[in-house]
Amino acid sequence: EKGGYEHFMLKEIFEQPQTIYDCLRGRLDANAGTITMAGIQQYADQLIKANRIVMIACGTSWHAGLVAEYIFEELCRINVEVEYASEFRYRNPVINEGDVIIAISQSGETADTLVAIETAKAKGAIILGVVNVVGSSIARASHGGAYTHAGPEIGVASTKAFTAQLAVLTMMALKIAHIKGSISEERYRLLLKEMEEVPEKVAIALKQNDHIKQLADKYKDARDFLYLGRGYNFPVALEGALKLKEISYIHAEGYPAAEMKHGPIALVDENLPVVFVATKDAYHEKVVSNMQEIKARKGKVISVITEGDTTSTELSLDTMVIPETDEILAPMINVVPLQLLAYYIGVAKGLDVDKPRNLAKSVTVE
Numbered sequence: 001e002k003g004g005y006e007h008f009m010l011k012e013i014f015e016q017p018q019t020i021y022d023c024l025r026g027r028l029d030a031n032a033g034t035i036t037m038a039g040i041q042q043y044a045d046q047l048i049k050a051n052r053i054v055m056i057a058c059g060t061s062w063h064a065g066l067v068a069e070y071i072f073e074e075l076c077r078i079n080v081e082v083e084y085a086s087e088f089r090y091r092n093p094v095i096n097e098g099d100v101i102i103a104i105s106q107s108g109e110t111a112d113t114l115v116a117i118e119t120a121k122a123k124g125a126i127i128l129g130v131v132n133v134v135g136s137s138i139a140r141a142s143h144g145g146a147y148t149h150a151g152p153e154i155g156v157a158s159t160k161a162f163t164a165q166l167a168v169l170t171m172m173a174l175k176i177a178h179i180k181g182s183i184s185e186e187r188y189r190l191l192l193k194e195m196e197e198v199p200e201k202v203a204i205a206l207k208q209n210d211h212i213k214q215l216a217d218k219y220k221d222a223r224d225f226l227y228l229g230r231g232y233n234f235p236v237a238l239e240g241a242l243k244l245k246e247i248s249y250i251h252a253e254g255y256p257a258a259e260m261k262h263g264p265i266a267l268v269d270e271n272l273p274v275v276f277v278a279t280k281d282a283y284h285e286k287v288v289s290n291m292q293e294i295k296a297r298k299g300k301v302i303s304v305i306t307e308g309d310t311t312s313t314e315l316s317l318d319t320m321v322i323p324e325t326d327e328i329l330a331p332m333i334n335v336v337p338l339q340l341l342a343y344y345i346g347v348a349k350g351l352d353v354d355k356p357r358n359l360a361k362s363v364t365v366e
């Protein structure tokens, strides 16, 4: 049932080219320039007129919401807020008519997310679910939405569900932006074409497997890790750190690369691995100067970089190399080496990576 892989987590990491492909199939047609999503189309008017979109989720799904915030604001020019379900539900949140809520959940059973959307629904919000498990409670409580179609995720740490969430949320943003007219036809067409190439690029990223396994042996004894990124890659840094914590029990923190100067930089010394998500995008030069700051303080710079980026290579002790794509789509590819790094560090430490201590696959109690 593990398909020849040693653990479900590794199997699910390697399934991602297929799961992303499945998620796009029947929906995205780059040649025709169309995105078909019936459960979104139905609410297109409300989305276009929305005063704001609120993403509600927990854990890894919350990270997908953060990436989506950057994408929706850029492409759709709609104000987006991203909320931890547990905080949102208890603080008597302001919900106005015309607010659209997007609930993101792999299991569709996370108690905090479910109650949060039920509360918002009672106050008149429109709820769209981005859910993996068909027929789950959150799917049923939503007015509309789109399934992620990633198939069953058995490993407790979420991997393929995350990239499928990103694929669905990106298609939603593209669809809304196109109907609204807030994206140029040229950029829309280009992003659709690039999107179709993501499964293949994820497959290329997976070829770093053996290299990352070696990195894991080299860094497995670190006490702490710092993960840094900016823009679309900031949530990827958070996700990389969460994966490492869950699977290897090493303390890790994700931070916006520029914000590090305001505190965490005090942690940097010759023992601290600092993982930069530093692929080529509009922020790249800025990220490179953040790398220099870490290197100057003797931190061990490890970076996820775009093929051919010699500047970042020179600044790094080790690199994980990724094929180039549009910055909006990069998180789906960039997270893959970080999943592998966490996995192999957990394995190197002899831990039960499919069932980390204290964690449950779905958190149905608050």
Ligand code: F6R
Binding pocket: 058, 059, 060, 061, 062, 104, 105, 106, 107, 108, 109, 110, 113, 156, 157, 158, 159, 242, 246, 361, 362, 363
């Ligand atoms: C992380 C992880 C958790 C879940 C969170 C939300 O690897 O698995 O952080 O992402 O519990 O779960 P869902 O998406 O099922 O609502």
